[in-house]
Amino acid sequence: MVRHHFTIDVEECFHASAVGRWYPSSSWDDLPRRSPGVIDRLLERLDVHGVRGTFFVLGWLARREPQMVRAIADAGHEIASHGWNHKKVGTEDVEAFRRSVRESKEELEQLSGERVEGFRAPSFSIGPGREWAFDILIEEGYSYDSSVFPVYHPSYGDPDAPRDPYQVTREGGALFEVPPCTLRLLGKNFAAAGGAYFRFFPYSFIRAAFRQAARRKVPGTFYLHPWELDPDQPQLVVPPRVRLRTYAGGRRSWPRLDRFLDEFEFIPIRETLP
Numbered sequence: 001m002v003r004h005h006f007t008i009d010v011e012e013c014f015h016a017s018a019v020g021r022w023y024p025s026s027s028w029d030d031l032p033r034r035s036p037g038v039i040d041r042l043l044e045r046l047d048v049h050g051v052r053g054t055f056f057v058l059g060w061l062a063r064r065e066p067q068m069v070r071a072i073a074d075a076g077h078e079i080a081s082h083g084w085n086h087k088k089v090g091t092e093d094v095e096a097f098r099r100s101v102r103e104s105k106e107e108l109e110q111l112s113g114e115r116v117e118g119f120r121a122p123s124f125s126i127g128p129g130r131e132w133a134f135d136i137l138i139e140e141g142y143s144y145d146s147s148v149f150p151v152y153h154p155s156y157g158d159p160d161a162p163r164d165p166y167q168v169t170r171e172g173g174a175l176f177e178v179p180p181c182t183l184r185l186l187g188k189n190f191a192a193a194g195g196a197y198f199r200f201f202p203y204s205f206i207r208a209a210f211r212q213a214a215r216r217k218v219p220g221t222f223y224l225h226p227w228e229l230d231p232d233q234p235q236l237v238v239p240p241r242v243r244l245r246t247y248a249g250g251r252r253s254w255p256r257l258d259r260f261l262d263e264f265e266f267i268p269i270r271e272t273l274p
Contacts, residue, residue: 002214005178005221006053006266007146007194008042009120010035010068011061013227014236015086017123017155018245022238025085028060034233035061036068038226043075045254049261052076054268056120056146059084059104066111073112078268080118081105081142088125089133089147098136105140117270120223121147124156124180134168137175144176144273146221151182151191159189164218165272178269181220183209194223199249203256210264219272222260229253 014023014031023031046053055072057079062069073079084100092100105116119142126133126147137145145168150161165178180193183205191197192209213220227233231250235243 001265002217002219003265003267003272004181004210004213004219005269005272006046006051006261007120007221007223007269008039008053008055009082009223009225010039010055010057010072011082011086011225011227013225013230013233013246015058015061015122016225016227016246017086017088018242019236019238020086023236025060032234033061033065034230035226036065038230039068039072042226042229043071043077045258046077046261047075049258051261051266052078052268053266054078054080054118054270056080056082056118057104057108058082058086059100059107060086062104062107062111069108069111073114078118078270079108079112079114079116080120080269081108081116082120083122086122088123089121090125090130094132094136097133098140101137101142102140105142117143117273118178119145119147121145124149127156127158131170134170134175135172138170138173142175144178144269146178146180146269148177148179149182149191149193150179151189153191157191163189164213164216167274176273178221180223181209181213184212193221195225195228196245196249198222198224198256199228199253203259206260207263219267221269222266224253224257229257
């Protein structure tokens with residue numbers, strides 16, 4: 001049986017790109033951090049299902065919640081980087097990106113006591129025209145990336161990218177790319193890896209994507225955020241369309257997740273690297 005990748009982007013709801021216009025980084029320290037409580041519950045649930053996964057942790061949050069990072073690592077999960085401050089690739093200059101991936105890696109390695117091998121860009125923001133990010137990741141000692149979503153989306157994605165894990169070769173070296181799972185229908189790739197898609201789409205849609213990956217004998221990559229598993233959180237003050245995108249379907253996340261974890265087997269990304 002193919003074992004898939006279970007991943008969590010460890011950030012707070014106010015870090016989400018969709019709400020950034022209303023909640024800039026200058027406001028973050030004044031907002032409640034709810035991830036530790038959700039992560040504690042998630043770690044218990046994953047242990048019940050016998051699942052180990054990869055947690056892409058935001059450096060800003062790791063600095064403020066070090067015990068959460070240690071708890072994840074102590075439970076046998078992989079710690080990877082989600083950058084420092086949740087800035088999309090391309091919204092800052094190259095050196096700012098370098099600082100983000102370097103400082104988050106150093107912080108997470110110090111807290112976990114393990115080498116950080118993987119990176120996922122906020123909002124899957126490595127795409128056409130931003131391949132220079134691979135060069136920085138290679139130079140900073142990362143082994144793999146999980147930022148290229150092989151779909152068309154107005155805000156991210158590269159529909160021409162491979163659907164399955166592949167090697168990216170650059171002048172300075174190489175790293176492994178681990179794309180989120182997609183469902184192939186009518187000759188097109190549809191996002192079906194988790195997140196809002198897990199909350200909005202029929203469960204059968206997500207299941208079909210991972211079954212397709214299994215038939216190809218490759219791991220599919222699933223992801224969620226802690227705030228998507230926190231239906232009782234105080235809602236941020238944002239326009240209705242943003243509120244819908246951020247919170248809709250949250251109350252069915254836990255039951256769906258239990259069903260998903262029962263149906264498929266999962267391991268950390270690092271265990272499938274070549």
